[in-house]
Amino acid sequence: MSSRRNFIQMVAAPLLAMPLISQAENSNPIYEPLADGPVLKVALLGLGGYANIVARAMQGCKRAKITALISGTPEKLEQWGEKYQVPKNQRFSYDELHKIKNNPDIDAVYIMTPNSRHPEFAIQVAQLGKHVISEKPMATNVKDAQKMIDACKKAGVKLLIGYRMHFEPNTLEIIQKREAGEFGKILFFQGLSGFIIGDPKQWRLNKILAGGGSMMDIGIYSINGARYMVGEEPVWVTAQETKTDPVKFKEGVDETIQFQMGFPSGAVASCLSTYALNNLDKFYLNGTKGFAEMMPSTGYGPIKAKTNKGELSFAHVTHQTIQMDEFAAIIHDNKVPKIPVDGEEGLKDMKIIEAIFEAVKTGKKVSLS
Known part of the structure; x- marks a missing residue:
């Protein structure tokens, strides 16, 4: 594969063409069909390659729907808006992020920008009263990851990390x-x-x-x-x-x-x-x-x-479809997933990554406490 983007496009096509199957031939008592409930209204922030996979996969969701788009590129807002039938008044530039406050058509914002921008957007979204979904890694360092957790706790909103494998x-x-x-x-x-x-x-x-x-x-x-x-x-x-x-x-x-x-x-x-x-x-x-x-x-x-x-x-499950439906249940029904997908889970990975970088630099065994 020539690039990460080509890799995403290559694997996305067959993935999204396959049928969505909630349970395979084996009986899996952990993976259960979702209960009916309110639909999670999601704004996608950062309309890059992976966001395209999520957006396409969400067309198969039962409890999650794209209701808004946020991007720094006007052309993407227009193209994506038409493709996913998002009204013009629900398309926002990064500078217009403040307009989502009190917007009844947005429950959560899924942040899929480059890693270093996750914290700034997560904190803004939390302060605007919306639940935060951040792609992984949640930040580029432990300090910023903790700031995201603290901001969401202070605002009384949930912080979820895009760990799609936790539902596979x-x-x-x-x-x-x-x-x-x-x-x-x-x-x-x-x-x-x-x-x-x-x-x-x-x-x-x-x-x-x-x-x-x-x-x-x-x-x-x-x-x-x-x-x-x-x-x-x-x-x-x-x-x-x-x-x-x-x-x-x-x-x-x-x-x-x-x-x-x-x-x-x-x-x-x-x-x-x-x-x-x-x-x-x-x-x-x-x-x-x-x-x-x-x-x-x-x-x-x-x-x-x-x-x-x-x-x-x-059988194959479209990971992002299941993830977004599960996120709807976590946010609206307070469902507790088998493997955590919250900010604390993301923070644990960030601490290990920092320790690995330290071990590379020092050549020593690094203790995790």
Whole structure:
């Protein structure tokens, strides 16, 4: 794949063409059909490549609807407004964000700008009385992530992070099996996350906008995945960086990082985050009684999973469709998801990312407290 954008477009087409299936052949007691209820009225903020995937996927939602658009590009507001039938009076520039206050047609704002702008918009949206949905990573550092949490708490609104895998049936099934003891004592997790990134001028390779490189984009999947697959919070990290192209990957923009995490039970994780290798999308969980493997593990689908007892047969679910319907239930019904998707969950990942960067810099094991 020549670039992240091409990657998004490539995987989005077959994903969105597939049928939306809420439950597959296996019975999954964790993944249940949503209860009927009020529709979540969503404003999309930042109309880039990923927002296009979310917007298209939301056409299949039962409880979430695009009701407003927010962008710094007038042409996008016009094009998207016509495409998704959003009235002109519900299209706003960034400078007009204040106009969403008391707008009855907006319940929540989904922020999908470059990483560094998530905090500023999240804080503004919260102060305007709207629920905040932020794409991950929620910020570029722990300090800003905490500011987002504090602003939403002060305003009395919810802060959700776009962890789409937290609602994926194969993922939830493996977690249930682990909790039931089917794998025995968990000993080891492996997470491989990577692809070859293209355009060197894109924002994901800009330290100021992205906050880093591959770790902020794809590596966070292995971090987050290790936590929900093992079922514990890591207590230490070690990490090593490899950089083969210092021109493309400038100072502060990581190309490849290998990192390890240790958990209270003694389980360890070995992970790889890279912008220099394709075909890396794998999770492997090993215990004293069995194992689980997912490959692909976090791509847009279909997810393929198996355990020592055989393959799982859950059909493909359009992740962003399910995510947005689940977010509607969390916001309107106070539903509690199996795996958290709130600001505190995002903050945990940010703390680990900062620790990994510190471990790379110092060459030492970094304690997480």
